[in-house]
Amino acid sequence: MAETGVVVHADPDVLAQAVAARLIIKLIDAQAERGSAGVVLTGGRVAAAVYRAVRDLPASDAVDWSRVDVWWGDERFLPAGDPDRNETQARAALLDALPLDPARVHPMPASDGPDGADPEAAAARYADTLAAAAKPGHAALPHFDVLMLGVGEDGHVASVFPEHPVAYETRPVSAVRGSPKPPPIRTTLTIPTINTAEEVWLVAAGTDKSKAVGMAMAGGGPVQVPAAGVHGVERTLWLLDRAAAAEVAPRLRSLR
Numbered sequence: 001m002a003e004t005g006v007v008v009h010a011d012p013d014v015l016a017q018a019v020a021a022r023l024i025i026k027l028i029d030a031q032a033e034r035g036s037a038g039v040v041l042t043g044g045r046v047a048a049a050v051y052r053a054v055r056d057l058p059a060s061d062a063v064d065w066s067r068v069d070v071w072w073g074d075e076r077f078l079p080a081g082d083p084d085r086n087e088t089q090a091r092a093a094l095l096d097a098l099p100l101d102p103a104r105v106h107p108m109p110a111s112d113g114p115d116g117a118d119p120e121a122a123a124a125r126y127a128d129t130l131a132a133a134a135k136p137g138h139a140a141l142p143h144f145d146v147l148m149l150g151v152g153e154d155g156h157v158a159s160v161f162p163e164h165p166v167a168y169e170t171r172p173v174s175a176v177r178g179s180p181k182p183p184p185i186r187t188t189l190t191i192p193t194i195n196t197a198e199e200v201w202l203v204a205a206g207t208d209k210s211k212a213v214g215m216a217m218a219g220g221g222p223v224q225v226p227a228a229g230v231h232g233v234e235r236t237l238w239l240l241d242r243a244a245a246a247e248v249a250p251r252l253r254s255l256r
């Protein structure tokens, strides 16, 4: 039976450090169990702080990075190397400092990639890339040990925005046009794909996220609050700082 955990840390810096340590242990354990590990990265400020903390933690040397598969949960549909791409930011904050196997790092296509400025074709290409790495017994998707998500103030995760057509998508990867969070065109894993991950971690910091976190944990609808619609096959973790947990903290205390 899948479980949901909520862990509240003092402030954004402690949150980033704690999530970094948790990620390193998760990757080590996955490799001990299966020989490799699959992680799905996201974008945003909180995620970037986690990536920098992983880079700076000596324990990150305990991960065999050559046997880690790196995927993205979403991407801003921009030219390769654009500073606003989640890939660019993840490489600068962490990936370029790791001895990864480049063949096991799978960025979502750029707008100047093989399909040009066609986000639907880029989404289809990423779906093909995922299928080519599919785990035995699953036709379309590899094993995601941990899928990281930031949480938008409006409750979006990855690039699945509230009341947006993408919130209804069932294909593995979708293009997103008219994103309320710039840039307007993106590609994203869809909710059903996110929910195939062994663990889904929702990482949020700051007062401006407390309402979205509160709505998601109070059982908001997955279309109105996409963060309410994601869960890991084995575990879903809400990894928060005190400010982002403000609306749920009273309930947590009552749970103890």
Ligand SMILES: O=C(O)[C@H](O)[C@@H](O)[C@H](O)[C@H](O)COP(=O)(O)O
Pocket (backbone or CB within 6 Å): 042, 043, 044, 045, 046, 047, 074, 075, 076, 086, 149, 150, 151, 152, 153, 156, 157, 158, 159, 181
């Ligand atoms: O492409 C993106 O922008 C991210 O994937 C997005 O889903 C992000 O994780 C949230 O908007 C939270 O961002 P912050 O952590 O910066 O608030």
